[in-house]
Amino acid sequence: MHISEGILSAPVLFGGASLAVAGTLIGLKKLDLDRIMEVSMLTATFFVASLIHVPLGPASIHLVLNGLLGIMIGWACFPAIVVGLLMQAVFFQYGGLLVLGVNAVNIAFPAVLCFYLVRPLLAAAKTRPLAGFIAGSGSILLSSISMALSLAFTDIGFLATAKITVLANIPIMVIEGFITMFVVSFIGRVHPELLWGAAK
Amino acid sequence: MKFETFSTADSFLQRLDPRVKLLSSLALIVVIALCTTFAAACGGLSVALLLVLAAKLELKLVIRRLLLVNGFVLFLWLTLPLTYPGTAAFTLGPLDFSREGIMLAALISIKTNGTVLVLISLLATSSVAALGQALVKLKVPAKLCLLLLFSYRYIFVIHQEYLRLVRAARLRCFKAGTNLHTYRTTGYLFGMTLVKSHHRAHRVRQAMVLRGFQGQFHSLYDSSVGKTEIGFALLMLTAVAALIGLELLSRISS
Numbered sequence: 001m002h003i004s005e006g007i008l009s010a011p012v013l014f015g016g017a018s019l020a021v022a023g024t025l026i027g028l029k030k031l032d033l034d035r036i037m038e039v040s041m042l043t044a045t046f047f048v049a050s051l052i053h054v055p056l057g058p059a060s061i062h063l064v065l066n067g068l069l070g071i072m073i074g075w076a077c078f079p080a081i082v083v084g085l086l087m088q089a090v091f092f093q094y095g096g097l098l099v100l101g102v103n104a105v106n107i108a109f110p111a112v113l114c115f116y117l118v119r120p121l122l123a124a125a126k127t128r129p130l131a132g133f134i135a136g137s138g139s140i141l142l143s144s145i146s147m148a149l150s151l152a153f154t155d156i157g158f159l160a161t162a163k164i165t166v167l168a169n170i171p172i173m174v175i176e177g178f179i180t181m182f183v184v185s186f187i188g189r190v191h192p193e194l195l196w197g198a199a200k
Numbered sequence: 201m202k203f204e205t206f207s208t209a210d211s212f213l214q215r216l217d218p219r220v221k222l223l224s225s226l227a228l229i230v231v232i233a234l235c236t237t238f239a240a241a242c243g244g245l246s247v248a249l250l251l252v253l254a255a256k257l258e259l260k261l262v263i264r265r266l267l268l269v270n271g272f273v274l275f276l277w278l279t280l281p282l283t284y285p286g287t288a289a290f291t292l293g294p295l296d297f298s299r300e301g302i303m304l305a306a307l308i309s310i311k312t313n314g315t316v317l318v319l320i321s322l323l324a325t326s327s328v329a330a331l332g333q334a335l336v337k338l339k340v341p342a343k344l345c346l347l348l349l350f351s352y353r354y355i356f357v358i359h360q361e362y363l364r365l366v367r368a369a370r371l372r373c374f375k376a377g378t379n380l381h382t383y384r385t386t387g388y389l390f391g392m393t394l395v396k397s398h399h400r401a402h403r404v405r406q407a408m409v410l411r412g413f414q415g416q417f418h419s420l421y422d423s424s425v426g427k428t429e430i431g432f433a434l435l436m437l438t439a440v441a442a443l444i445g446l447e448l449l450s451r452i453s454s
Contacts, residue, residue, distance in 0.1 A: 182387025
């Protein structure tokens with residue numbers, strides 16, 4: 001899900017960075033000090049999710065679960081994702097510093113969208129699995145499209161590469177959809193208040 | 201699982217104040233990311249290589265890390281020469297390899313690897329705890345710094361907790377494969393991890409409130425900006441200025 005440093009053009013990089021700063025400030029404003037531990041713990045948990053590999057044929061993919069994070073904490077997912085990406089850059093050198101803004105927007109914006117569009121479906125136990133699937137696969141679909149757009153806006157010659165990126169993400173969409181669905185229905189049975197307790 | 205592979209070596213770069221390292225790496229990375237000529241990109245890569253040498257890291261580990269992060273670059277090498285519009289450099293059967301595509305992929309490879317080496321030598325040589333404190337001192341919004349420091353603190357705990365659940369599943373003969381059963385099991389294990397971390401957050405918060413937490417995270421690290429830091433900052437500033445000069449000169453001459 002990362003774009004490496006050194007690929008995107010200045011307007012895309014700075015545009016992404018300003019959007020990421022705006023999103024992070026909104027997220028921090030909605031996050032009061034009382035909930036900081038809760039959101040930090042979720043940030044750590046979703047960082048751990050990115051270390052979980054599930055097999056896909058002969059290869060394996062790692063989880064992103066940004067849709068799940070979005071429906072759980074709404075706008076606060078922006079700072080959480082920025083922090084997660086920063087730690088990935090320091091630990092594993094994935095992504096970079098300047099491109100962090102673009103990557104954060106690509107991952108966090110679909111998550112916030114899920115919060116507004118999918119969350120109403122979460123309330124009823126009947127539509128909950130559906131909500132989970134839509135959030136999980138929809139956020140990966142939107143993330144890969146927005147990643148493709150960042151490439152295409154940089155240089156129209158990247159268009160074919162960008163299209164391949166979206167196609168390559170289709171199996172991930174299906175897997176993330178199912179896993180998010182199972183997580184949501186599990187939490188819905190075990191600890192339902194966790195699904196909306198953290199968001200405000 | 202070990203995350204901070206590079207922060208344990210001992211050199212003057214590890215001991216340098218993380219604020220200086222953070223700002224220098226940001227400046228270097230911005231220049232490397234924005235340059236469009238081979239001269240400046242190669243210049244950036246050489247600065248990064250010198251920094252890695254100065255950090256006295258195990259080269260084997262650095263090379264292994266470089267191979268891992270070059271996945272996206274490899275993907276660009278596979279697609280760009282075939283799809284980027286331009287004149288054909290050479291033709292292989294029905295495939296045209298465009299000259300512009302190859303040049304672009306080469307430029308990106310140099311820039312990406314330069315950035316990764318800067319990240320390794322300047323950021324990965326500090327622990328995230330030290331970087332978090334540096335961000336506090338640099339007046340980054342306090343809540344963001346707390347988020348970084350707290351989540352860093354608990355990643356390892358939660359990872360252990362998840363691995364314990366995986367071990368329990370393995371003892372019950374769970375084998376991961378490409379099937380719905382695997383996705384359901386992973387979903388439930390992660391769901392359980394979420395529930396556990398929710399409870400942990402609650403307990404930790406209560407403990408912190410009891411001890412009078414008011415939004416400050418005091419650190420035992422005490423680093424200050426001394427002569428070494430100022431010298432290093434000046435050196436980095438010179439390098440950045442030289443790279444900008446190189447970029448402008450080669451843009452004019454081409």
